[in-house]
Amino acid sequence: MTSKEVTIETGVPVSARTGALSDLYLKEDWWAIWLGLGTVVLAVVLFSNGNYFLKALAVNPGGLKWVSADQLLAHFANNASMYLLQFVAWLVLFGVSCRVMGIKMAQFVPAFVFLYLLSLAMFGISGWVDATKYNMEAPLLALLIGLFISNFIGLPAWMDAGFRVEYFVKLGIVLLGATFPISLVATAGPVAIGQAMTISVVTCLTIFFVGTRVFGLEKRLCAVLGVGGSVCGVSGSMAIAASVGAKKEDLYTSVTLVVVWALVMVVFLPFVSQALGLSAGVAGAWIGTSEFADAAGFAAASAYGKMAGNEDAAIKAFTLMKVIGRDVWIGIWSLLFALISTMVWERKEVGAKPDAGEVWRRFPKFVIGFFVASAFMSLVTSGYSPEEFNKVVKPLLILPLNSLRTWAFIFCFLSIGLTTRFRELKSVGWKPFFAFTIGVAVNVTLGYILSVHVFGAHWSAL
Template identity: 50%
Template sequence: MSHTSLASNSANGTAANAASVQERRRPFGTEDWWAVAVGLFAIAVAYALFASGGSIKALAVAPARWSDFGALAHDLAAHAGSYLALFAAFAIVFSVAIAALGLPVLQFVSGFAVVFVVSALIFSLGAWTQASHYNLEPPLIALALGLVVSNVFKVPARFAAALRVEFYIKVGIVLLGAALPLTLIVWAGPVAIAQASIVSLTTFFVIYGVARALKIDQRFAAVLGVGGAVCGVSAAIAIAGAVRARREQTSVAITLVVVWAIVMVFALPALSRSLGLPTGIAGAWIGTSEFADAAGIAAAQAYGDFARHATGAVAGAPDASLQAFVLMKVVGRDIWIGIWAFALAIVATVRWDRETGAEVQTRTSAKEIWTRFPKFVIGFVIASAFVTWVASQYTLAEYRSVVTPVFVAPIVALRTWVFTFCFLSIGLTTRFAALSSTGLKPLAAFTAGVAVNVVIGYVLSVHVFAPYWLALGR
């Protein structure tokens, strides 16, 4: 979560952190709020057209399934105008937010053009009829391609403005709300919160306990603990500010999150496939055990795509994987960032600062929770509530035959584009050479939490709360 996403390498992560601080001081809002605005604007436009008898289907274009290059070329040529219109729409809307955040708009647009074209090629490869046989799902292709390019070549600095990992993932999550009715959140939300609470508390205390046993500073131990227990990068940044940890400690925590998030984005879907887990259960396990929203969404979407293309290979609706992930991660785990920031700010102020003789400056009011709370979650809930209201005006048959294909499906297509921008940006901003300076003690402490997190996530998802996750999408 920006609270959500996977970061880039340590050096870029530190620079991004500084940029994030500057953005929060801008007079025209924050990245969180602009993500909410962009996502809700897209949904509003889609509904306005739907209500007037139209649709954004022509704009929300994607390659059709193909088996030979001739068919692919014909399809791309036939929809060239739609692709250009889609690029223009994304570039204009995103540029408004980029300008408001005080970032270079021209650099963003030029870099985004490359991101868009590469994403279109990734979509095309994912639409190949044999793609599922080789596990060539667009999220994993985007991440893997980005990692190869960034670690074999040097990505030009001028593209940095367009590699907005957290902004893309926040917009995508707001759009995701349009495909996740509020009734589903109300029904499964308590289960997700209960499961997330168990995992968050257990993982934090395991990492913190091992770190303290290894003589790691208590502030650093807290940053590592929450980074593993909640949502990785943003959690580490938020907790570092709350307990006043050193900048290099935050960078190490971010690096460890990056390492394990990349491992899990490939490992969890593969393990789920080998175990034959239904889509809802696999999504819940991924949501419980991943360390970043962007990586988790890539894994959950890849598993759902596998279920969609490899008919009968696993049980459950293809969309249930992503739905379960969002309920588990965004609705469940991510809300803990504010709780941990508030609680640890108090501990750092009343105990740790006094133990070290430091001047007490950390604020410990209820406002801290709101400051740390991921605002894009509000956009997600608004989108979900709005679509629930729309659905209430139709019968179930009408919703599936009219509302879904004309209103909801195009929003889902836009969401998939935005997620692909995010996954590609993750890969292009991650360099393995920068991930080798973490040190053995922090690595040991964080890895202990990873082991506990994965095992508990499996037990809770596959056994304890399995009936709830199995029922998703039915």
């Protein structure tokens, strides 16, 4: 049956879940906010009372710079009780929230135990004094080891229950907000939005018109691929698929192309940035316009930041460009395509009735947590002089939060690899492949020109 033969009355959605309060405990965006902001507030309360428990709990072997294995083993032996406590804290927080969202504990718990132990190993390896020399930064290492395990050793599919890529990256982004000055959001945000919007529109139109006009592909598939390749990867494709009434196969095609190209660019962009000698801020902005998915983009930006010796700048530029410049507009794109679908394309075909509520419904709520954490921590630290900040606040409040964020990200990067089973991805025809790939080429090229040549000075100064 083709989509033209199907006519669904698309009235006002009447799902009980629409805008329901249940989103506050059934959606991982909100859980990322509760856990992230809860951690930030707890950190501030403990810090204000001279209690440095959180610093001890945020233990991490990544910065050890160990020379002999004995040093690493001694570190684990000395901090065994804190690692145990940290593991229990993560397990309880993630476990309870996932259970409430409907994920089975019998599957989540063993998977998360495996993930935590593997994360510990990744941090341990990346803490080697020569790790950077051999490009063994934790993000790339975690991704590649995860891919190797899932594709050459194999894990049961039910373990995906504990490998919550998006949940982990959203929590990491909320925690990132706590180390992100709100003044930077205000000053650099508009440039990021302008640059990201320009690239998103050009890339989306390129994929759509090349797909429909050059390769003769169905317009719904091209809309799904266009937004997937220009705005927000699979999440963007899913929103558009519902707006235009696309087939499940169309989204499956997008999943394959997004995953393959995102993984290629995770490896490709950091090394090309290194070869071009880009500053960490410029590379972060370029990665932010080029990568489709937050999780993959953070892996690339973090990896290059470590290579360039300034992870902070790369992560900040990436966040401004991807999260603020692209992610938050997903609802607008969805509404726009719903309008096009019902007002320009044949009205009898399936598509959602344009509904302005979509803009808020699809808004990635974890971004609110990022802004609140940023504003809250900027307010808390505003009373300290630069000297006090560097001597007291940074080591006892900011760095522990940074370490917890690093944990959330390493869970995410490993989970990308562990959930990617190439044999399960759909084989796609050469027409969708080339339509999408041409869009990727335009995206990467235009992103490079704007990040390096047009706004280079702006991003270098981060």
